[in-house]
Amino acid sequence: MKRDDFLKHVAWTGTGIAWSLSSSGLFDAQRALAAGSGISFVQISDSHIGFAHPENPDVAGTFQQTIDAINAMPVQPAFVVHTGDVTHLSKPAQFDTAKQILGTLKAPLVVLPGEHDVIGTPGSFFAAFGQSNAPKGWSSWDQGGVHFLSLVNVFNFEIDGKLGPEQLDFVEKDLAAQKSSTPIVVFAHVPLYALFPPWGWTTEDGSRVLAALRRFNAVTVLNGHIHQIVQHTDGNIRFATAASTAYPQPAPGTADKPGPLQVPQSRLLSVLGYRSVEIARNTAAITDHSLHK
Amino acid sequence: MSRLFTGLQIALLAVTLTAGANAAVPPLLPAVATVHIKDFKYRPPALTVHVGDRVTFVNDDDEAHTVTATDKSFDSEGLDTTGTWQHVFTKPGTYHYFCELHPYMKGTIVVLPAAPAE
Numbered sequence: 001m002k003r004d005d006f007l008k009h010v011a012w013t014g015t016g017i018a019w020s021l022s023s024s025g026l027f028d029a030q031r032a033l034a035a036g037s038g039i040s041f042v043q044i045s046d047s048h049i050g051f052a053h054p055e056n057p058d059v060a061g062t063f064q065q066t067i068d069a070i071n072a073m074p075v076q077p078a079f080v081v082h083t084g085d086v087t088h089l090s091k092p093a094q095f096d097t098a099k100q101i102l103g104t105l106k107a108p109l110v111v112l113p114g115e116h117d118v119i120g121t122p123g124s125f126f127a128a129f130g131q132s133n134a135p136k137g138w139s140s141w142d143q144g145g146v147h148f149l150s151l152v153n154v155f156n157f158e159i160d161g162k163l164g165p166e167q168l169d170f171v172e173k174d175l176a177a178q179k180s181s182t183p184i185v186v187f188a189h190v191p192l193y194a195l196f197p198p199w200g201w202t203t204e205d206g207s208r209v210l211a212a213l214r215r216f217n218a219v220t221v222l223n224g225h226i227h228q229i230v231q232h233t234d235g236n237i238r239f240a241t242a243a244s245t246a247y248p249q250p251a252p253g254t255a256d257k258p259g260p261l262q263v264p265q266s267r268l269l270s271v272l273g274y275r276s277v278e279i280a281r282n283t284a285a286i287t288d289h290s291l292h293k
Numbered sequence: 294m295s296r297l298f299t300g301l302q303i304a305l306l307a308v309t310l311t312a313g314a315n316a317a318v319p320p321l322l323p324a325v326a327t328v329h330i331k332d333f334k335y336r337p338p339a340l341t342v343h344v345g346d347r348v349t350f351v352n353d354d355d356e357a358h359t360v361t362a363t364d365k366s367f368d369s370e371g372l373d374t375t376g377t378w379q380h381v382f383t384k385p386g387t388y389h390y391f392c393e394l395h396p397y398m399k400g401t402i403v404v405l406p407a408a409p410a411e
Contacts, residue, residue, distance in 0.1 A: 053355070053374060089357060089371030115394050119359060120370040200395055243320040257333050 005112045006129035008231065008240055012218040015235050024057045024103065030037075038280030039144025041105070042070050043187075045083040048116065049092035049101075054055060055260035059088075059246040064101050066245045066274050071106050077276065080107045083224035083242060084114025084154070086129070086187030095128040098292065102249030114189040114225060115154040122155065138167050140174045146279050147178050153189040153203045160275050164189075168237060175212045183218045183279055191223045191241055196252035201226050205246045213237055226258075227287050228271075240286055241274045322339070324349040324379060328400065330358050334392075334402035343408040344385055352376045358391040359399075368393075 003188060011018045013250050034224075047063045056062060070080060082102070087094035102109055111129035119124055122137070135140050139151040149171065163171070178184065186192070193211040203209075213219045219237040227244035228251065248261045248271040273290040324347040329336045331353040334363040342348060350360045360369040360378060363382035366388065382388070382404040392398040 024352060091371070116357070116371075119393055120368060200397060256355075259354070 006164060010283070011182070012282045017236060017238055022202050033195075037145055038278065039078050039146050040075065040276060040278045042073075042077040042080045043239070043242050043275040043277060044070075044080060044240040044245055045189075045220050046085040046114065046227050046246055047101075047245040048085055048088040048099060048244070049098040050088035050091055051246055051260075053207070053258060053260060055247040055262050056272075060101060061095055062269070062272050062291060063098075063245045064104070065269075066230055066272070067101060069289065070274060071104070071275075073276070074174075076105050080105055080109050081102065081222075082109065082111045083091040083187055083222060084112050085116040085224060086111060086125075087117055090117055090286055092124060095124055099128055110150060110187075112152060112187055112189060113154055115120055133239060134212065136166070137246055138170060144181045144192070144279070145281065146185055149184065149186045151186060151209070153188050153192070153206070155192045163209065164205075164278070167206050168205060169226065172212050175216075178216070180215050180219055181186075181281075184220070185219045185277075185279060186213070186214050186219070187214050188221070188223055190225045191230075191239065192221055193232065193239060194229060195209050195226065195232070199252065201252065201258075201260045210234070211238060218284065220277070220284050220286075222275075222277070226252075227261075229275075231286075238284070240275075242275050243271060243288060243290070245272050245274070245291075248272070276293065295369045307325055321349060321377060322347060322379060327351060328360075329353050329358075330398075331396055332356075332391075333392075333395055335360075335398065338399070339403070341403040341405060343380055343405050345381065345385060347379055347381045348402065348403075350378045350380070357394060358398065360390055361393045363389045363391060 040149065044066055048059050049063065051059045086098045100229045111120065137155065138150060140147065140149045151163060153166065155164065190203050191201055192203050192209055194202040214235060217236060221237060221239045223241045226241050227247065227249040228241065229243055232239040232242045248263060249258050250261050269291040273288060276287045276289065278285045298305065308381040314328050323391065325342055326340055328340060329351050329363045333354065338377055350369060352358050352374060356372050357371055359371060367380050372378055382402065385404050385406050388404065
């Protein structure tokens, strides 16, 4: 395991989540995977293709490094999910570059938009990454014994970063049809809970989704948007935001405002990276990998 | 209320067309007012101009922003750091705008009927 890797492993019990943190050893999730049940996938986020400022003058380069590292994983993930802000300014050339780099991935790809991908119109995003099973951007599917929900909380951004009533209805109906014992994994760009509202790091109508998730034994909610790893537990719901592949942002409240954070060049790769996730019944292992070698 | 093009405006139009063909970034035209975007705020947040007036928006922030009318009558789309965008207001009214990337950023432009000839 690389020096900057760390692995957080949780097991859901009747009363909540039991956490353990370790740097080595076999975990339930990994054992279950070896036994043929469960699933492993990778999350990447906030590649901001088109960003060209001193905080990272080569975001395409660090994005490609990320993809190369994933391609080099000894066991390929079932899929790679990009949790949004693929581009910096939704420009056609930025989508082209992103598609080119993502095209080198060996594993299947799922992409959901961030607010930077739908500036002006969501048309360019859908042209580049739209999926037939998600005509409106959101979708759900079952894979490896896990029920996945991929949500979009940036389309109604003008009203405050919302999912909107239509999507909320979809989520509630979709979850109502699932067994409480089924592990649930939710993807969305902006954090679904009030991580830091003064900087807009929240989803105003996210509480309806969280209410619908409470009856499940094991829920994992994975977001991007804030360019740093923050983990949070609320009952049986476990939240984790991901690092960016482009540039970091300040920790909540440690600066006057959010935005690109300048770190010494020698430290940049240590704060960029990707995340691997292994889920089996009632156990999950999240490992964040930095690009630093 | 029609206004004839002045010689200056025609000259500026020619400059714009020429520059549009040759350069990615059009030159800034004279504007009656400039709104600076700094520290996630439009400065000034409220501005009054007249029909036919051109307003310049400048992004002085480290973060990208947009200038987007809530009624979608104008939209800068993505303005990167140091990016500029200009808009000529052609109809009187009160225009509320916001940043698509940070929707809590809000501004207002009040457009009065054309100023009387000097």
